[in-house]
Amino acid sequence: MPIWNPEEECLHVEERGQQQLERLQSTLNRAFKNVPFYRNRFEKQGIGPADVEDLRDLCRIPFIQREHFSDNYPYGLFAVPLRDVVRIHTARGTGLKPTVSGYTRQDLLVWREILARALTAAGVTSSDILQIDLDSGLANWGRDYKDGAEAIGASVIPLTILPPEKQLMVMRDYRTSVLLTSASGATQWIHHLFKANLNPNALALKTLLLVGDAPDSDLQVRLEEQLHVKTWVHYGLSEVPGPALAFECEERQGLHVNEDHFLAEVIDPGTGNVLPDGEVGELVLTTLTTRAFPLIRFRTGDMVRLTPGACPCGRTLKKMEWFAPQSEExxxxxxxxxxxxxxxxxxxxxxxxxxxxxxxxxxxxxxxxxxxxxxxxxxxxxxxxxxxxxxxxxxxxxxxxxxxxxxxxxxxxxxxxxxxxxxxxxx
The missing domain is CATH 3.30.300.30 (ANL, C-terminal domain)
Structure with missing residues (x-):
C-alpha cells in the first residue's frame, strides 16, 4: 500500500487551489510569527499574512535568494525551536558559508512521502534494488532517496564513494535494478560498461533515475538504447529543500510538480514579474508543508515552463518543462x-x-x-x-x-x- 494518499495527486483544479491557499496561509503565519527575517521583510513591504487572501496575492511578497542563507547562517531562517529539529542538513552553498536546513520529524515524513511518490511513478517497487551513485555535492540527496526507497520496501545500496570498476562490480554482482545518478554520470556508466566488455544484457538494470541536470530527449533515448533501461527525470535543488520536487511520469509530457507541498511560480528573471503558464521563465518556489525551514518565494535560478491541465496518467499536478542552465554564471x-x-x-x-x-x-x-x-x-x-x-x-x-x-x-x-x-x- 502507498505511504501517501494517491488522491492528493488527482485533485480537481478548484480543490488544489483551496488546498494550496490554506497551506500557504499557515506557512506565512508560521514564518511571520517565528522568523524575524520574514517578519521584517513583510513589514517593510507593508504586508502581513492576513493580506494574502488569494494565491495571486503572493506576488506582493518579496523574494528570498541564495545570499539570504549566508546572511542568516546558521539558524536564522528556522521557524521552530532547535529542540524540535531532528535532522540538520549542510550543503556547500554558493559562498564561503554552508547552507543549513533543518527538518522536524514531520518534515522527514513528508520528504519520505515525496520521494516514495516519485519513485513509485517511475515504477520502482519493493522487488527492486536501488543503487545510488552521486558526487559528494549531492550527498544529502542520497540520504533522502534511501529513505524514500526503503519506505516502499525497496532494497537500497546507499551512496558510497568507490572507484568506477568497483561500482560496476556492485551493480553486476548485487543485481542492481534501479540506478540513481546524474545524466552526465550515466554517460560515464556507458563508458565503463564497454571498457569492461560487459553487455548490458548481463545486468539486472532496468530503470535509470536522472537527477541534478536536465537531460534533453535525445540523451534520454541514447541512454535507454545503450543501457537497455527506461529513464526517468527528477528535479530538485542541491541547496534546499531537496530532491524530487518534480518528477516524470510514464507519459513523458513534463515533470509533475508536487503542488500539495510546493507552490510554483514562473517569473521574468529581469523584472521579477509573474508570467502566465506556458511561458519560459525562472522558477520560484514556496514551501507549503515544511515546518522547520519554510521558504517563501525562493528564486531557484532554474529556467522552466509550467503547463497546467490533467495528464493522461491521471495526475492533475501541474507539469514543468525544465531547461538546462542558460546563464554564464x-x-x-x-x-x-x-x-x-x-x-x-x-x-x-x-x-x-x-x-x-x-x-x-x-x-x-x-x-x-x-x-x-x-x-x-x-x-x-x-x-x-x-x-x-x-x-x-x-x-x-x-x-x-x-x-x-x-x-x-x-x-x-x-x-x-x-x-x-x-x-x-x-x-
Whole structure:
C-alpha cells in the first residue's frame, strides 16, 4: 500500500487551489510569527499574512535568494525551536558559508512521502534494488532517496564513494535494478560498461533515475538504447529543500510538480514579474508543508515552463518543462551547480587575492566530468621551480574539490592564453 494518499495527486483544479491557499496561509503565519527575517521583510513591504487572501496575492511578497542563507547562517531562517529539529542538513552553498536546513520529524515524513511518490511513478517497487551513485555535492540527496526507497520496501545500496570498476562490480554482482545518478554520470556508466566488455544484457538494470541536470530527449533515448533501461527525470535543488520536487511520469509530457507541498511560480528573471503558464521563465518556489525551514518565494535560478491541465496518467499536478542552465554564471558538473562567484570567493580565500585572469570550464577528462580552472600566471603565483607550481595547483585543486563536491583541476596559463572576454585586472 502507498505511504501517501494517491488522491492528493488527482485533485480537481478548484480543490488544489483551496488546498494550496490554506497551506500557504499557515506557512506565512508560521514564518511571520517565528522568523524575524520574514517578519521584517513583510513589514517593510507593508504586508502581513492576513493580506494574502488569494494565491495571486503572493506576488506582493518579496523574494528570498541564495545570499539570504549566508546572511542568516546558521539558524536564522528556522521557524521552530532547535529542540524540535531532528535532522540538520549542510550543503556547500554558493559562498564561503554552508547552507543549513533543518527538518522536524514531520518534515522527514513528508520528504519520505515525496520521494516514495516519485519513485513509485517511475515504477520502482519493493522487488527492486536501488543503487545510488552521486558526487559528494549531492550527498544529502542520497540520504533522502534511501529513505524514500526503503519506505516502499525497496532494497537500497546507499551512496558510497568507490572507484568506477568497483561500482560496476556492485551493480553486476548485487543485481542492481534501479540506478540513481546524474545524466552526465550515466554517460560515464556507458563508458565503463564497454571498457569492461560487459553487455548490458548481463545486468539486472532496468530503470535509470536522472537527477541534478536536465537531460534533453535525445540523451534520454541514447541512454535507454545503450543501457537497455527506461529513464526517468527528477528535479530538485542541491541547496534546499531537496530532491524530487518534480518528477516524470510514464507519459513523458513534463515533470509533475508536487503542488500539495510546493507552490510554483514562473517569473521574468529581469523584472521579477509573474508570467502566465506556458511561458519560459525562472522558477520560484514556496514551501507549503515544511515546518522547520519554510521558504517563501525562493528564486531557484532554474529556467522552466509550467503547463497546467490533467495528464493522461491521471495526475492533475501541474507539469514543468525544465531547461538546462542558460546563464554564464552557472556551471553544471555531474548535476552539481557551481557559481562563478562561488569559485572566485574560494580562490581569494586560498590565494589571498583574486587572480588577474581566469577561466572556468566544464571538462571531460578521463571520461569523467570535472571543473577545470585556468589561472593567469603573474608574479604572485610564479615560481622558477616547476614543482612548486605543480604543488600549488594540486593543493588548490584539492581544496576547491572539497568545497564544491566535484573533481577540480587547476591549470596555470600565460596571459596571452586568455581572450578579451575573460576577466583581467584593470579591465
Amino acid at each position: 552557472v556551471i553544471l558538473v555531474r548535476g552539481v551547480k557551481i557559481y562563478r562567484q562561488q569559485i572566485l570567493r574560494l580562490l581569494e580565500r586560498a590565494l589571498g587575492f583574486i587572480p588577474g585572469a581566469y577561466r572556468f570550464i566544464r571538462s571531460h577528462q578521463d571520461r569523467r566530468d570535472s571543473l577545470e580552472v585556468w589561472l593567469m600566471v603573474d608574479e604572485r603565483v610564479f615560481s622558477d621551480e616547476i614543482k612548486e607550481m605543480e604543488k600549488l595547483a594540486f593543493h588548490l585543486g584539492m581544496e576547491l574539490a572539497q568545497e564544491l563536491g566535484v573533481p577540480v583541476r587547476i591549470r596555470f596559463k600565460e596571459r596571452e592564453t586568455f581572450g578579451k572576454h575573460e576577466q583581467v585586472d584593470g579591465s
